Amino acid sequence: MELKAKTNKNTIVTERSRMKILMTSIWKNRAFYLMLLPGLVWYFIYKYLPMYGVIIAFKEYNFSDGILGSPWADPWYKYFQQFFESPYFSQLLTNTFLISFYKLIFGMVPSIVLAILLNECRVAWFKKWVQTLSYMPHFLSWVIIYGICIAFLSQGTGLVNRWFVEAGGSSIPFLTSSEWFRSVLVGTEVWQNLGWGAIIYLAAMAGIDTALYEAARVDGASRFRMIWHITLPGIRNVIILLFILRLGHMLDAGFEQIYIMYNVQVYPVADIIDTWVFRTGLEQMNFSLASAVGLFKSLIGLVLVFGANHIAKKWGEGIW
Amino acid sequence: MGGRNLVRGIEDRIFDYIIYFFLALVGLSAIFPLLFVLSASLTPFGEVLKNGGYILIPKTLTFDAYKELLSQARIPKAFGVTVFITVVGTFINLILTTLMAYPLSRKKLPGRNFLLFIVVFTLLFNGGIVPTYLIVKGTGLINTIWAMIVPNAIWSFNVLIMKSFFENLPEDLFEAARIDGAKEFRILWQIVLPLSLPVMMTIGLFYMVGHWNEFFQAIMYVTDRTLQPLQVVVRDILLQNSDQLSANVDNMVPTVTMQMAAVIIASVPIILVYPFIQKHFTKGMLLGSIKG
Numbered sequence: 001m002e003l004k005a006k007t008n009k010n011t012i013v014t015e016r017s018r019m020k021i022l023m024t025s026i027w028k029n030r031a032f033y034l035m036l037l038p039g040l041v042w043y044f045i046y047k048y049l050p051m052y053g054v055i056i057a058f059k060e061y062n063f064s065d066g067i068l069g070s071p072w073a074d075p076w077y078k079y080f081q082q083f084f085e086s087p088y089f090s091q092l093l094t095n096t097f098l099i100s101f102y103k104l105i106f107g108m109v110p111s112i113v114l115a116i117l118l119n120e121c122r123v124a125w126f127k128k129w130v131q132t133l134s135y136m137p138h139f140l141s142w143v144i145i146y147g148i149c150i151a152f153l154s155q156g157t158g159l160v161n162r163w164f165v166e167a168g169g170s171s172i173p174f175l176t177s178s179e180w181f182r183s184v185l186v187g188t189e190v191w192q193n194l195g196w197g198a199i200i201y202l203a204a205m206a207g208i209d210t211a212l213y214e215a216a217r218v219d220g221a222s223r224f225r226m227i228w229h230i231t232l233p234g235i236r237n238v239i240i241l242l243f244i245l246r247l248g249h250m251l252d253a254g255f256e257q258i259y260i261m262y263n264v265q266v267y268p269v270a271d272i273i274d275t276w277v278f279r280t281g282l283e284q285m286n287f288s289l290a291s292a293v294g295l296f297k298s299l300i301g302l303v304l305v306f307g308a309n310h311i312a313k314k315w316g317e318g319i320w
Numbered sequence: 321m322g323g324r325n326l327v328r329g330i331e332d333r334i335f336d337y338i339i340y341f342f343l344a345l346v347g348l349s350a351i352f353p354l355l356f357v358l359s360a361s362l363t364p365f366g367e368v369l370k371n372g373g374y375i376l377i378p379k380t381l382t383f384d385a386y387k388e389l390l391s392q393a394r395i396p397k398a399f400g401v402t403v404f405i406t407v408v409g410t411f412i413n414l415i416l417t418t419l420m421a422y423p424l425s426r427k428k429l430p431g432r433n434f435l436l437f438i439v440v441f442t443l444l445f446n447g448g449i450v451p452t453y454l455i456v457k458g459t460g461l462i463n464t465i466w467a468m469i470v471p472n473a474i475w476s477f478n479v480l481i482m483k484s485f486f487e488n489l490p491e492d493l494f495e496a497a498r499i500d501g502a503k504e505f506r507i508l509w510q511i512v513l514p515l516s517l518p519v520m521m522t523i524g525l526f527y528m529v530g531h532w533n534e535f536f537q538a539i540m541y542v543t544d545r546t547l548q549p550l551q552v553v554v555r556d557i558l559l560q561n562s563d564q565l566s567a568n569v570d571n572m573v574p575t576v577t578m579q580m581a582a583v584i585i586a587s588v589p590i591i592l593v594y595p596f597i598q599k600h601f602t603k604g605m606l607l608g609s610i611k612g
Contacts, residue, residue, distance in 0.1 A: 025430050031504035032423035036435065039420035039474060043438055046471050049455045050447025056454070067454060114346055120339050132598055133347040139590050139601075140354075141533035143551045147558055147583030148353045150576070151360055151374070157576050159356065162373045195350065203606055223335050256536055260555060274449070281450040282540065294448025302445050 057292035079292035088276060096272040099253040102186045104246050110190060111197030112239065116227055118198065119205045134195025142260045145188050149175060149261065153184065181266040185257065200242065201235050208234035241312055248308030251301045273297045354587065361385055361580035368574060385573050385581035395585060397546060398553040401465065405549060406531040409469040413478075413527040414520065420479045422508055425486035439476045449540070456541055467541035468534055468549065475530075478523045481604065485519040486512065522604035525597050532590060554582045 026033070052067075057079060059070045073079060083089055114134065121127040137145075152159050153174040161171035174180045212230050221229070255274035262270040273293060281290025356376060362385075363378040389395045423429055424436055446452070452471070461467040489512065497507045513520070535551040542548060548556075558579050 022430060029423075029426075029429055032426060032429055035419045035504070035508070036423050039416050039479075040435075040438070042416060042470075042473055043442065045459065046452070046455065046473075047442045047446070048438075050451040051445065052447075053451030053454055054447050056451065067451075117339050117343050117346075120335075121343055122336065123340075126340065126343065130343045130347040132595060133350045135598060135602070136591070136594055137350055139529050139533075139594055140587055141535065141551050143533075143535060143555045143558070144583050144587045147554070147579060147586075148357055150558060151357050151580060151583075152353065154576075157373055159374065191349070191353075194346065199602055199606065222331065259539075260535070277449055278540075282453060287450050287454070291448060291450045294450055298445055298448055305444055 054291055054295045054298075056288050057295045059288055061287040061291070073288065079289045080296065082289060083293050083296065088271075091268065092271060092273050092276050095269060096251055096253045096274075099182060099185060099258075099270075099272060100250045102182065103189050103254070104243070104250075106186050107190055107193060107197060108239070108243065108246075110194050112201055112235075114194060115198040115201035115205060115235075116231060118202055119231065120223065120227070131195065134198070136195070137192045138196035140192065142257045145192060145257075146260050149184065149188060175261070176263055176265045178266050178269045181262070181270050185254070185261065185270065188261075189254065189257065201238060204235040204238040205231060237315075240315060244308050244312045244315065246308075248305040249301070250304055251297055354584075354591070357580045357583050361577060361584050363577065365574055365577070368577070374576075385577045386585070388573050389578060389581055389585065394545075394553055395550075395582065398548055398550045399585070401547060402532060402534065402550040404465060405468045405534055406528055409473075409531045410524055410527045412469060412473055413475075414524050416474050417478050417482055417523065418508075418513075418520075420474060421482035422486055422512065424479070425483045427487070439479050443476050453540060462541050463544045463547065464542075465547055468531075468537045471537060471541070472530075475527070478526060482516075482519055482523055485516060489515060518600070518603070521597075522600045525600055526604060529590065550586050554586045557582045 056067055056070065058073055058076045059067075060073050061067070061070045065071070075081075118127055118131060121130070150158065153161065155161055155171050155173045155176070158171075158174075160174075165171055172180065174184055208230065212234075213226055216226050216230060251273065253272045253274070255272070255278070258270055258272055259275050259278065262275070274297070277290045277294045277297070280286045280293070356374075359376060359378060360374040362381040362383065363374055364380055364382040364384070367378050367380065368374060420439065424432060424439070426432070429435075447455075456462065456467060456471050459470075461470055493511060493515075494507060497511055502510070533551060534549050535555070538549050538552045542552075560575055560579070
C-alpha cells in the first residue's frame with residue numbers, strides 16, 4: 001500500500017528503484033518471513049504436494065515407480081470413465097446428497113427452534129444450564145456416540161428395543177437395517193449439534209433491536225406473535241446465509257461418522273463418496289481409481305463452494 | 321384494560337412453562353444417554369441377567385468392567401498415546417498457527433495477499449485422501465506417532481481466526497515497541513502473546529478436542545496396534561458382537577458392559593474439562609462464523 005502511494009506520487013521513479021524499494025521493504029520484514037517459513041514448508045509438503053499428487057488419477061499408479069515414474073493411463077480419463085460407468089456412481093452420489101440434505105434440513109430447524117426457546121427463557125440460571133448441557137454432545141467423538149447408539153439401539157440389548165419387546169412388539173435392527181440406518185445417521189448428527197448450532201442464531205437474536213419488542217408489547221402482541229413477526233424475520237438473513245454456505249459443503253456427508261457407524265449390511269444406503277474412496281484406495285490399494293474419484297469430488301466441491309459463496313455474497317450485500 | 325392484562329398474565333405464564341418444559345427436555349436429552357451408558361457400565365452381570373437387560377438405575381454397582389479393561393494393556397497404552405498426541409500435538413499446533421497468523425496480520429507485509437491465498441485455497445481444494453496418504457508415506461511418517469500430529473499440524477481456519485484477532489490489537493502498541501528497538505520476535509513473544517491469551521485458549525482447545533477425538537489419521541496412517549489412540553481402540557471394542565448377553569468365562573463381565581465402560585473411559589476427560597472450557601468455545605465459534 002505504502003509502496004503504491006509513493007510510486008504514484010513520484011512519477012519519475014524508475015523500474016529499478018521500485019525494485020529497490022520492494023527489496024528494502026522485504027528485507028525490513030525479514031523477521032516476518034522467517035516466522036512464516038516453517039508453516040509455509042508444512043503447507044507445501046502436506047497440502048500442495050498432495051494437490052500435485054492427484055496426477056496419479058491420470059496414471060497407472062504403482063508403488064515401485066512412484067507418483068512421477070508411473071506410466072500414464074490410456075486413455076487419460078480411463079479411471080474417470082470407469083467410475084462414471086460403474087454401478088457405484090449413481091449410488092454414491094445419491095447417498096452423499098441425500099444424507100447431506102437430510103442433515104441440513106433436520107439439523108437447522110431444531111437448532112433454530114432451540115435458539116428461540118433459549119431466547120424466550122427469562123430465568124438466567126436455567127438458560128445457562130440448558131445451554132451448557134446442550135452444547136456438550138458437540139465435543140463427543142463419533143466413536144463415543146456410536147457406543148451410545150449400541151446402548152440404546154442394538155437389537156439384542158439396546159434399551160429402546162427392550163422397551164419395544166416389553167410392549168409386545170418386536171425388536172428392530174436399527175444399526176444394521178438399510179431402512180433405518182440413514183435415520184440413525186441423521187438423528188445422531190442432530191443430537192450432536194442441536195445446541196451448538198443454536199449458538200449462532202442466539203447471537204443473531206441478541207442483535208435484534210429491543211425497541212421492536214417493546215413497541216409490539218404496547219400494541220398488545222402475544223409472545224408467539226412477537227416470535228413470528230420480530231424474532232424470526234430478525235434472524236432470517238442469518239438462516240439463509242448459513243443454508244447457502246452449507247449447500248456448498250453438500251459433498252461432505254460426514255466421513256468419520258459413517259465410517260465408524262456403518263457395516264456391510266447398510267452399504268447400499270450409507271456408502272458415500274468419501275467412504276468408498278477410502279476403501280477402494282487404502283484398503284483395496286486401487287490408488288489411481290480412488291484418486292480419480294477423490295479429484296472428481298474435490299472439483300465438484302470447489303464449484304459448489306464458489307457458487308455458494310457467490311450467492312451468499314450477493315445476498316450478504318443487503319445485510320452488511 | 322385490567323381484565324385483559326390479567327388474561328395476558330396467565331397466557332404469559334403458560335407460555336413460560338411450555339418453554340421451560342421443552343428446554344428441560346433438551347437439557348435432559350443431551351445428558352441422559354451418557355448417564356445411561358455410565359449406569360450400564362456399572363451394572364453387575366447378575367442384575368443384567370435377572371432383569372433380562374440393562375435398566376436405568378441398577379440396585380448394586382460394580383467396577384469389574386473398568387478393572388478388566390484397565391488390567392488389559394490395550395486401553396492404558398491407547399490412553400497414553402492419546403494423551404501424548406493431545407499434549408505434544410496441541411503445542412506444535414499453537415506454535416505453527418501463531419507463526420503463520422502473526423505475520424499475516426501485518427497489513428504492510430509485502431506479498432501478504434499471495435501468502436493468505438496459500439492458506440485460504442487449502443480450505444477450498446485438497447488433493448484427496450489417496451494422494452495425501454502417498455505424501456505422508458513419502459515423508460516416512462506411516463506407523464509413527466507423528467502421523468497423527470504432523471499431517472494436520474495447521475488448521476487453516478484457525479490461522480484465519482487468530483489472524484483477525486491479531487489484526488484487532490491496537491497498532492500503537494507495535495509502533496511503541498518498534499521505537500524501543502524491539503525485534504519482531506520479541507514483540508510477538510513479550511507484547512502480542514500476553515495480550516492474546518483468550519484467543520490462544522480458544523484455539524488451543526479446538527486443537528485439543530480434535531486430538532483427543534483423533535480417529536481419521538489414525539486409521540489412515542497407523543496400523544501398528546501399539547500406536548493406536550483411544551478412539552480407535554474403543555471402536556475395536558465396540559465392533560465385537562454385542563447382541564447376546566454372554567459374558568467372558570474368566571471374568572464374568574458381559575461384552576456390552578465392557579463396551580459401555582470403554583465409552584465412559586474415552587469420554588470422561590472431555591466431560592470433566594468441558595464445563596470449564598465451554599465459554600471459550602462459544603467465543604471461538606462466534607469468531608469463526610463471523611469470519612466464515
